[in-house]
Amino acid sequence: MxxxxxxxxxxxxxxxxxxxxxxxxxxxxxxxxxxxxxxxxxxxxxxxxxxxxxxxxxxxxxxxxxxxxxxxxxxxxxxxxxxxxxxxxxxxxxxxxxGAYNCTSTNVIDWSAFGLMMDLAMMGCGTGAILEPKYINQLPTIRNNLKVTVEGNIGKTIANERREFTGTEINGNQATIYVGDSRQGWVKSYQTLLELSTDEQFTEEVEVIVDISDIRKAGEPLQGFGGMANPVKLPALYQRCAAILNKAVGRKLTSVECCLLIDEAAVTIVAGNIRRSAGIRQGIDTDAAFTDAKANLWQQGEDGNWRIDPERDALRMANHSRVFHHKPTLEECVNAVRKQYYSGEGAIQWAGEAVARANVDLLTTKELKTEFLEAYDRGEAKQWLQKRHLNLDEKELEHRLGRYGLNPCHSGDTLVSTDKGLVPIKDLVGKPFKALVDLRSVGLEGVKLTDAIAFCTGVQTTYLVTLKNGQQMRCTADHQHFTNKGWVATKDLTSEHNIYIQKGEGFFGEGTITVEQAQMLGWLYGDGSIYQGSRGKDAVFYINRHEYQTVFPVLQSAVESLTGYNHQPSFVKGIYTFHSGSPVMHSFFEQLGIESKNSLPDKFLTESKEVIIGFLQGLFSADGCINVKGRNIELRNRSRQLLAQIQIILLNLGIKSSLIIKQKPGAPGVPYTLKDGTEKVSRNQGSWRLIIYSGDGARQFRKVVAFPLVPEKQERLEKIAAYKVSRNYSEAVISSRYASKLKSIEEYGEEPVYDLHVPLTHSFIANGCITHNCGEIIGSNFxxxxxxxxxxxxxxxxxxxxxxxxxxxxxxxxxxxxxxxxxxxxxxxxxxxxxxxxxxxxxxxxxxxxxxxxxxxxxxxxxxxxxxxxxxxxxxxxxxxxxxxxxxxxxxxxxxxxxxxxxxxxxxxxxxxxxxxxxxxxxxxHPPKAQRFIRRITFRKNDPVAMACIDYGYAVVPSQTDKDENGNLLNDPFDSRCTEWLVEIPVAVPWADVPGxxxxxxxxxxxxxxxxxxxxxxxxxxxxxxxATIEVRENEVEELGNKIYQAIQNDEGYISAALLARFDDHETFPRLPFEPISKQQYDELMQQVEKRRDTNNFYSALKRYDFGELMEAGPSGCDSDKCMMPEEKPM
The missing domain is CATH 3.20.70.20 (Anaerobic Ribonucleotide-triphosphate Reductase Large Chain)
Incomplete structure (x- = not known):
């Protein structure tokens, strides 16, 4: 077959x-x-x-x-x-x-449940824990105080002598746990510690020795699962769990203590390089302690500083969810709809309907289902089933009544601010890291590192969001941004919204080069050339005469530290020049991942703070200038991509800037004369300006970066940084400055998208902007x-x-x-x-x-x-x-x-x-948005798929970002100033021509x-x-809340639905990704498509431009803006 x-x-x-x-x-x-x-x-x-x-x-x-x-x-x-x-x-x-399925859910009834959830989380599964009293009351009473000592050093035992599985030796009131070097070993050691707290063989405090000598050290590969080991938080797991257990001696654990024990393991797993350990902790709506478990997680000390409660810190690893086991009142329903309208959160989940549907094999008639729901609302569902189905054993009965459990987007090249610097979100999947969060998203001030998890959420349509200050990000239509009007989805953004950007210095990684070498590299990016020589990539440096005395010694020393060769410059037409064609210099570029000056390689963005600053010092000293009259610092470059990276790097140093276009490609260039006397004008490839304005930006730049290689520029910097502030501003005003108005939104196209799970604030910093993290997935033990x-x-x-x-x-x-x-x-x-x-x-x-x-x-x-x-x-x-x-x-x-x-x-x-x-x-x-419309998909100019679209007859126009010197949109896609294309595809729903x-x-x-x-x-x-996503207007809140109430009261089958605020007065932008059109417009556009079409076989058209060695390997991230080109590029 x-x-x-x-x-x-x-x-x-x-x-x-x-x-x-x-x-x-x-x-x-x-x-x-x-x-x-x-x-x-x-x-x-x-x-x-x-x-x-x-x-x-x-x-x-x-x-x-x-x-x-x-x-x-x-x-x-x-x-x-x-x-x-x-x-x-x-x-x-x-x-x-x-890997082909979604999630898991576990009833917490014994110590094995804790071990199981840790094991599942280490395999990358989302873990849902049901922590209702009927389950956690089955846990044994805590009877033994545990005194934990961790012995040995990680990586002490050589690889071929390590034990794979955990072993435990008990001698009187002393227990020694030898942790095995495997997933099962970690899980068993964690579960064994929990079991020791209730073991009845001990007569007094238990001295627990945890030997971690057999654990492989950080950086060693994880066979089979993939990735690298990082047991950095494993030693602390045992003592933190013991501290939780010791507080409960003489009684049973509370739901919150169970959360803490599960989440302490999750903290360890996230640090241990697991792809995903996101979780949901589910309690009943009447459990006040569970409901408020994460309230006041941040507390203000006597000194006025805010601190997270260290005893509850681990709760950030999971979302907490309340489920109604009784039918909610009308007031509860209306309030839930109102809360969703304003915040997108707070939906009611009626567990009774979910459980009834999961038992449809027993509730075979409408009358039986109605009886069951009445019993469920009274809290008598178990007795009702027992009375009518005597053959159900206790295990199956509990499973049937527990089928309501819960379980838990940006483009792949989006830079996330982490404890290791700026990292593309796609590269964080499966790795331990902490995300930098801006606490303004939760009503506080400052920034903080917090544990987070990255994961791929599939392939979706993304949109390019551009701010007035030039910052950009690609995300899905429903992704939310922190604005002056609260959290707003991409599709609901208008020109009235200001998106908040990072306010406060971030973190950096470890340096792999010296500061002097970084300064040399920065100068090369500014006033130098990288070209392909006979033995690899060569570097050429250019120095002005008045800068030679302070710049050349730095460049010469840095190059000599790499090549061992003492270079001497040549002096031609007032410019000092020297080049290095050493294979060692080529290896230096290769080590850093440098291909050209158009952008910085991703790995460089995780260098140390000192190296990053050194690079900026070299770059700004070479290409930066000080406008004393205009009171700003300016950096010009032909590559927007490079300046966009620099903008985010500066923001991570606490320096905000604006990126604006200086000259569109194709404008008149610089005249020059060849050796034979021929006069020519250079081809202008376009240029952009990165501007740091006076005030806080200039002062922070002077403090952190400055111009150490060029004293003359440093003197001018001191002048603009010395301007006194005319008045003092409130914190609210200062905070509002760290935001930028929306400029445009345009469709990018289909691409893999990623998100983070950030329990602390449910937000993170993406491309310098404050953005929301992902939601939840419904599941139930399946x-x-x-x-x-x-x-x-x-x-x-x-x-x-x-x-x-x-x-x-x-x-x-x-x-x-x-x-x-x-x-x-x-x-x-x-x-x-x-x-x-x-x-x-x-x-x-x-x-x-x-x-x-x-x-x-x-x-x-x-x-x-x-x-x-x-x-x-x-x-x-x-x-x-x-x-x-x-x-x-x-x-x-x-x-x-x-x-x-x-x-x-x-x-x-x-x-x-x-x-x-x-x-x-x-x-x-759902209904469509319109009967006929133009779908615009953005591609890089000359992209293979876009070229195939042209052959297929679709029109191509310049993107929203391509404008002339007067700010007007370009119309010719082949204009030399055009860098991006919009493929315009006329679309009609199948029934568009139905009369009326x-x-x-x-x-x-x-x-x-x-x-x-x-x-x-x-x-x-x-x-x-x-x-379901129901779009609701403000004047419909009461009616919809009443409708939901009636649906639940009348047993109509309602469980839950998402609600989305609808507004009818959005401001629109030209060349939108989705533009409704009339029938006449559609017919005219389709006639033009047919007239232009050269082939009816799109695949064949694509093959003309697409070559195997340059194609994407499936749905992976793309490293260039709004295109589907592969990561490998021709030289």
Whole structure:
């Protein structure tokens, strides 16, 4: 069967209604093939992923052919994760099975639960801990005081003599723990310490000796898991845990103490180079201590300084969540909606509905479910189940009632301020680090380092946010920024918002070169050249006559320290010049990662503070100038990328600056004369200015950097720094200066995105700006895989096609039920409560096609319960119910045939972003934003995919950042001043030409109408939960809060939903990523596309410009601004 799939290719290209599909696909799901080095085509991705599903699922020939037909024709797709890794050797290894799933949740009932969570966290799983009294009261009483001593030195034992597993020796009231050098060894030593606190064999205080001699030292590789060891915080783990336990002697642990014990392990894990150990700690809403556990975490001392409570410091490692086990009141519901409108947080999760849905195999009728929810609201759910299901043992009963647990974006080149300096966020994944946080985000002052975790959140559309001061970042539409009006999502930013930037000096790494060598390198970047010589990269230095006496000795000494050669300069036309072509100089550049003067390599940004300052001293001494009249310091350069890096470096030193364009590329250059007398004018490649204004900026620059190589510039610096401040400003005014107004937002395109988990402030500093961290993922003791049906590709009248699509989706998720997990508790959960999820996208498109424009008009009226409206609802319900029945029937038949327990819930609707673009579907159940629009995607000029788009007929215009000398947008993409392109793609939803559809204002749909449609999906299709984002206006808060209250009170199926504030008066910018257009405009644009189109095969067009050795290796970060070019560049 597999061989047959490899031979037979059927299916279609991406549909015309998905014009963004090709760029998205080749960025996101197309892996590099070996040894060819070319990208996979859609057909080849199908070959790989289908082969993996057929083998894992042991599918029949008919099932395999059905999956192939549906996937190749884009009607039913496996998960996005499977599209990327499905069928690879990596995923075939049992230890990697969990990498295809999401999260874990654990009931804390014994010491093993603590060890299990540490073990899961060390494998990179998110850990959810349920800490309700009914669980933690099962823990034993703490009886023994522990006196812990840590002996031995990490790395003392040579590698081949280290013990792998932990051993314990007990002699009287003394216990010695020999920590093993493995993940299991760490976990066992931690769990053993906890167990000693309740061990009844001891008669008095227990002297605990922890021997860490066998632990490998920092920097040694972690075999199998990958990364490098860093046990820096392991020794402190044992004493900190003992301190927590000792306070509880004579009683049981509280929920907060349990949090602390779990989180102390998490602190150790984060330091130990684990990719991810984010967590959720879940308590009941009546547990006041748990609810307020993180309140007043920061305390002000008598000296006025703020300090974190050292005994609760570890709580920052996880988010705390309250769950309602009783139906909330109307006031609680309205307050929750209001809080979400203003802050985006505070949603109600009604656990009763979640538990009822998870037990649908027992609650087989509406009446039974209603009875159960009434019992749940009274706190009698367990007794209710016991009375009616006598065969349920205690273990299964607890599992069934606990199925409501919880578990826990920027571009990859975004620079994060850390304890090691400025590091691209993609390079922080899997490494221990501390993030620098600006405490203004929590109402305090100053900056602080705090433990954080970096992780990849997938591939999404990003947007380039540019501030008036020139700072930029790329992030997703929903990513929030700290502004003068609170936290605001990217898509909601307007010109009235000022984004706060870092206020306060950050941290740096360790130096690998001398300060003098750094000064030399800075001068080279300013007044020098790097070129490819016969023996490698050579360096040439230029020095003005009046600067020679102070500059040359520094450069000469630095070069000599590297090459051993005492260089002497030549003097030509008033300029001193000397060059170094030594192979040692080439090795110096190679060691630092320097390719050219256009930018600093990432690794240089983690040098020591002294080295960084030395570089700035050389750079500003060479190319900087002092404008005494204008009272500013200015640095000019042709590379915006370099100056953007310098701007963030300065900010990390406490110096704010502005980056503005001086001259666009193509402007008249400098006249010069060749040796033969020919007069020429240089080609102007454009230049930018980095300006530090007088006042705090100039004084801080004088204090930290200055001009030590050029005394004349230093004298002028002293003048502008000496200007006295005319008045004293309040802290609020000073703080407001560390913010910059929004200038523009433009789409970048699809790319891998990353985020941090920062428990202390839930924010961090990205490219010098204060930005929010990520949210939470819902889970419940399971591993869940998703598939997605693209309803916009399916005929509403073709019921056979619908059945085939949902059958294929069901088979693709059921196949993963064959995974056998190595962890017994998770395998038990898989056997007791197997979970799958078949989702869909394009539902709104499907129903417009099925019901016509009258359905749209009904939406615009608020979906009222008229006769027509009730008829529409019945037909919606018929479709939704039919699809649900198909999914469950197919999954259950598959499970029966393969002797796998049937999942009792198989349908869901998840957020659908990237995959929806493959077919042009409106995401999930949500309405689109408009009937027709222009999608603009930003590329670097001459990018291969952009060139393919041109051949495919799409228009290209200069980006928002490309302007003439008068500030007007350029119109010619081939203008020499143009550096970036916007590919303009006309898009129309599949039903755009339905008569009357143009008269419907989709953006005016009410929150009530959205809630009503969401509840249709939740009630008649979804058996898990529906991912929903309801856009609400301020005047709709009360109504929506009441609607949620009624939905919970009436047992309508509501669990939770995200709410998003909607504003109707946004200011817009030219050449937006998303621009609604009329039908006439769309038709004219499409005629132009067809006229320009040279080929109907996008893949072939791409091959003309794309070469294997220069292609991206799958969805990885890109090192250049707004392009999909690879990290390797031609010389």
């Amino acid at each position: 597999v061989r047959e799939l490899e031979r037979k290719h059927v299916g279609a290209e991406f549909p015309q209604t998905a014009p963004a599909a090709n760029p998205v696909f080749f960025r996101t799901y197309s892996r590099r093939q070996q040894p060819e080095g070319t990208r996979e085509s859609w057909s080849q991705v199908c070959d790989r992923t289908l082969k993996g599903l057929v083998e894992l699922g042991k599918l029949t020939q008919d099932e395999a052919l059905l999956l192939e037909e549906m996937q190749r024709n884009l009607k039913a797709l496996p998960s996005g994760r499977w599209l990327w890794v499905g069928g690879t050797n990596w995923l075939a290894q049992p230890k990697n099975f969990s 591993h869940c895989n998703l598939s997605e049906i693209h309803l916009n590709q399916i005929d509403p009248e073709n019921h056979k096609e619908q059945e085939q699509a949902f059958t294929a989706g069901a088979l693709s998720v059921a196949a993963l039920l064959n995974h056998k997990f190595l962890e017994p508790r998770y395998q038990y959960s898989r056997e007791l409560d197997p979970i799958v999820g078949v989702s869909f996208t394009g539902l709104f498109d499907f129903f417009v096609r099925a019901f016509g424009v009258d359905w749209l008009r009904w939406w615009s009226e608020g979906r009222p319960a008229t006769n027509e409206g009730l008829a529409f609802k019945r037909r919606e319900q018929e479709y939704l119910s039919m699809w649900k029945d198909i999914v469950h029937r197919v999954v259950w038949e598959y499970c029966d045939r393969n002797n796998i327990k049937r999942p009792n819930r198989c349908t869901t609707v998840q957020p659908s972003g990237t995959k929806s673009l493959l077919t042009g579907a409106s995401p999930g159940w 559809a143009d008269q419907i204002a989709i953006d005016k749909f009410s929150a009530f109408a959205q809630m009503d449609f969401y509840m249709q999906v939740q009630q008649f299709y979804v058996t898990h939960n529906t991912s």
